[in-house]
């Protein structure tokens with residue numbers, strides 16, 4: 144699963160722990176309050192010129208219609224979905240709610256095409272959009288994305304056929320803006336290319352307190368901001384990067400903040416929104432507690448205390464998270480084995496519980512990318528700047544994903 148995939152399970156586990164910790168967190172701002180639509184901050188989304196809520200709703204997990212409706216009535220006016228989420232069912236749910244509530248015009252609706260990865264012809268964008276529009280029960284989307292663009296696919300951004308396909312959809316008024324999402328190891332290059340290519344209006348990228356301070360990413364985001372792209376952050380929790388359940392548990396144990404009135408999920412969102420180049424945070428929320436907490440986060444700015452505790456949390460848990468920077472460890476392993484992607488799929492399997500999907504994605508990797516026997520994983524482990532124990536993790540991945 145790509146896209147704003149999911150801090151949900153991590154967050155749920157984190158919240159379970161925090162709930163057990165008692166009253167401290169219930170005192171955190173926003174937790175006990177009912178969301179009020181007029182409290183939701185709005186912002187202009189880059190060159191689209193559209194006013195949207197700073198909190199966006201991700202739908203890569205199964206979302207209940209009643210909850211989608213509650214989020215819209217609480218002021219969430221940015222909804223992100225994709226043809227691939229829950230095999231099209233997320234689009235269907237969103238479409239049914241928008242039709243029933245009559246709120247289509249009040250929502251900035253994004254969907255994404257991942258079919259282009261299999262069918263490289265520019266026609267795939269128009270063809271698949273029709274099916275998305277039917278599921279969404281609308282005749283246009285506000286933005287249409289290349290879903291999960293990777294570094295290898297950067298040439299598509301400079302391909303006249305692809306650009307013309309999106310421009311034709313704009314002329315036909317089936318889409319208003321073009322965009323892409325990315326959480327690839329070559330994220331920096333993708334962001335730079337999006338800023339340069341001239342026809343991408345907005346991007347949604349992995350951006351969180353673990354990754355946002357890297358110089359290369361900051362420079363790329365600067366370029367995107369100067370090009371006035373709409374900037375949307377996903378995977379803002381950072382904690383969703385724990386590769387295995389064991390690591391997720393260790394991370395929670397290492398986070399000794401639960402008695403300090405500190406909400407790490409809230410602080411993580413606030414940290415991203417403190418970067419004024421980003422307009423929207425898309426969050427995977429599936430219940431009203433998530434909604435209340437996220438609204439609290441977008442309303443109140445990051446405090447110095449939260450910033451300090453979040454940084455402490457980042458330092459204590461860095462080795463438990465794979466950041467997806469395969470360009471750092473994969474060359475040391477020999478260059479062909481896909482460490483970052485494999486660990487991402489292991490995370491889907493172990494932490495998100497998406498076992499079948501994880502195996503499917505893993506099976507789609509080229510054989511050489513799965514040939515661990517030929518790889519020097521020990522050298523790769525030494526090359527990992529975050530101290531991830533990838534030898535053991537890859538061993539597990541080979542067993543559970545094959």
Ligand code: SF4
Nearest residue numbers: 465466468469472527
């Ligand atoms: S194992 Fe380390 S170097 Fe490799 S992708 Fe993960 S965090 Fe990056």
